[in-house]
Amino acid sequence: MxxxxxxxxxxxxxxxxxxxxxxxxxxxxxxxxxxxxxxxxxxxxxxxxxxxxxxxxxxxxxxxxxxxxxxxxxxxxxxxxxxxxxxxxxxxxxxGGNFLPNLPFLRRIRVALEQDPSIIDFASGELAGDLAPIDEINAIMNEKQNTSYWGYDNPQGYMPLRQALVSFLKEYRGIHTTESSILITSGSQQSLYLITQCLLSPGDAVAIEDPSYSYSLPMFQSAGLRLFRLPVDERGVQPEDIRSLFKKHKIKMMFINPNFQNPTGTLLAEERRKKLLDVASELGLPIVEDDPFSLTAYKGTPPSPLKSSDAIGSVLYIGSFSKIAASGLRVGWMVAPHSVVERLADARQQMDFGLSVVPQKVAATFLESPFFDPHMDRLRSTLLYKRDLIIEVIQKEMPDLVEYHIPDGGLHLWCKIVPEVNDTKLLDAAIQRGVIFVPGSVYGSDSSYVRLTFARARTEDIHTGISRFAEALRSTLEIEN
Ligand SMILES: Cc1ncc(COP(=O)(O)O)c(C=O)c1O
CATH class of the missing domain: 1.10.10.10 (Winged helix-like DNA-binding domain superfamily/Winged helix DNA-binding domain)
Known part of the structure; x- marks a missing residue:
């Protein structure tokens, strides 16, 4: 502004x-x-x-x-x-129009961040400068381009990027696919949008995790969908829950973020993955697997996506560059049966003629460059460092006020505030003190939860940010009691 x-x-x-x-x-x-x-x-x-x-x-x-x-x-x-x-x-x-406005809390957060760029940001679900491959991407963008034509490209996506993704998905995610089964999107968000608009109809029932990133998206309601909840415990959703929801509400599709889920950070347990695929294939139910975080696994081998074990084609797999490289490139992808990709690419042609070729070229070059592996190693170890740091400071500043499950990957720490607290007042008090977070109710939880993203704030600000948050929490609890 x-x-x-x-x-x-x-x-x-x-x-x-x-x-x-x-x-x-x-x-x-x-x-x-x-x-x-x-x-x-x-x-x-x-x-x-x-x-x-x-x-x-x-x-x-x-x-x-x-x-x-x-x-x-x-x-x-x-x-x-x-x-x-x-x-x-x-x-x-x-x-007018069919598109509902964003949730009031999210609008409040956006305005607060715009008004005060110095606020310590535990709200934005993205990487800070010390985690993103800034120099590598700048080097790629500074390379001389020998492109002879900059016309409209295939709305399904730039072919060299789709080819790079075929190898990337095989090597890093165990997913075997072809260029014709990949659609390039403007982040995972657009994949979700295209699915809700083009594959579902108003009145259709869909199952989403509870809590879930999907609750923060009025896009589901804008598409006229009826949402049903699959509770997430520390091992993810229970496959049997989907069976009973399916029977009761004729569920048409299920949306799941099984790896380091946003906001809870949980990993769907191995035996539940298998069971979930079995139940879905028995019911003929499509699963949308939203998987932006799996490669952030701090240690060991990243969890395998459901898609890698999807023998019968029940899973629409969504990936993105946002949480592993740069959200501003807006590069995401979907792996889906060819008929779905064709339908969605046709919609893209009507909407925007596909994503700009420029970020697609950058993404393709980055994926195939010698920069990629060292960047991912640095990303994982710095995320782990930041996770440990935020936990250490929480333990120092407010050990009896919050509980959390320690995530093994992802960008977020999902915290339960032990005494009941009014999240509107807590957010106001935090903003006044120069720190910001996302109230859990945005993700469909009750107001005693908050999401603290440790990836976005600068490492050197994490201590001050948590001290400010602890002060805001204490003052809100004092006022309330
Ligand atoms: C689970 C999940 N899906 C999708 C998105 C959208 O990300 P993008 O469109 O930047 O890829 C996010 C962003 O926070 C997310 O957490």
């Missing part, structure tokens, strides 16, 4: 007035629309409220905006909307 330049010779209020005038003239704030309150804008821009009062006074004197007591400050209709021209009611349009 734009911020006034404190080094400029122009007064801050004048810069703010000029910026607002420009945004109004571009139609960002149409005639009659409500502008942010003085306090809110001051918070957003990091200035005193009196500076915004002056900026608004300047715009009022020019007739650009109008203030009426009790109804806030609005863009003037007389100046900008001289009748008989009518501006469309963009508010009403913005509320």
């Amino acid at each position: 734009w911020k006034p330049d404190r080094k400029s010779n122009q007064p801050l209020y004048q810069q703010i007035a000029d910026d607002l005038e420009q945004r109004i003239s571009y139609g960002e704030f149409p005639p009659g629309s409500l502008l942010p309150s003085e306090r809110k804008l001051a918070d957003q821009l990091g200035v005193n409220r009196s500076t915004v009062v002056l900026a608004y006074a300047e715009l009022r004197s020019l007739g650009i905006i109008e203030s009426r007591s009790g109804s806030g400050t609005r863009v003037s209709r007389t100046k900008w909307g001289a009748t008989p021209k009518h501006t469309p009611n963009w508010h009403r349009y913005a509320e």
Whole structure:
């Protein structure tokens, strides 16, 4: 977001007035629309409220905006909307469509992170700079490109990346597939979106883990799906639960994140994997295996995906570069039967003509480069270091207030707050102290859980972040009791 330049010779209020005038003239704030309150804008821009009062006074004197007591400050209709021209009611349009807005907690987190970049971030589910292969990717991007044509590519994905993935999936994930069974997507998120939009219909019942990353996605509700819960214990979901849900609700598909699950970090137990595949094949039930974390296993051989034992083709396998390399590349993939890949690639052609070739080239080169293995070794050992560090500090700062299961892979620590706590108040108290996390209710749990992501914060900030969190928790518990 734009911020006034404190080094400029122009007064801050004048810069703010000029910026607002420009945004109004571009139609960002149409005639009659409500502008942010003085306090809110001051918070957003990091200035005193009196500076915004002056900026608004300047715009009022020019007739650009109008203030009426009790109804806030609005863009003037007389100046900008001289009748008989009518501006469309963009508010009403913005509320239309089938896509539901994000969950309020997630919007609150996004705004807090935008407003204060120095906040210690235990909320974003991604890698910090010390875990991502920044130098390696920069080196690949700086290589001279000898591409002679930059036209539309195959919406199914750039062929050299699909070829690189065939070898990668065989070598690292034990999955045997072909280029024609792979669809490249804009992260795993788009795979989930395509599945909910193209393979399911409104009213269909689907089973998801409880808690689950899927609960944080209104995309399931936007697609009109009915969600049913499969409780996750410390060994994952119980295969028999899917059988009873199937009978009761005619479940059409099951979504599962079996390896270092988001948010709990659990690993689906070996005997349950086998049983789950047996139950799915008996019922003819498709399983969507969302597997962004398995290669982060801190020690030993990473767990095998369900897909590697899927002899009859029940599993749609989703992978991504986000949690092992760089989420900003937006490179993900799906391995699926050819008919599914064709259907989804056709949808991609209608939606966006496929992912940009540029990140696909980077991903293909990185996967086949000598950088990949050393990067993965460093990623695993640094994640382990950060996991141990966060646990050590939690033990020091709030040993009797939280319980957790220690994950063997992934980016998150799922914590139960032992005394009951109001998560809205806890999040506010944490943000005030300069630290942020995701309340467990976002993932369908009750409010006594929180997800602390240790991968995103800088190693040197983990101690301070947990101290701040502990302080926020104590103050929330004191207020409540
Ligand atoms: C389980 C799971 N699936 C999918 C995603 C989406 O990731 P991306 O679209 O960046 O690959 C995430 C992101 O946090 C996740 O945790």
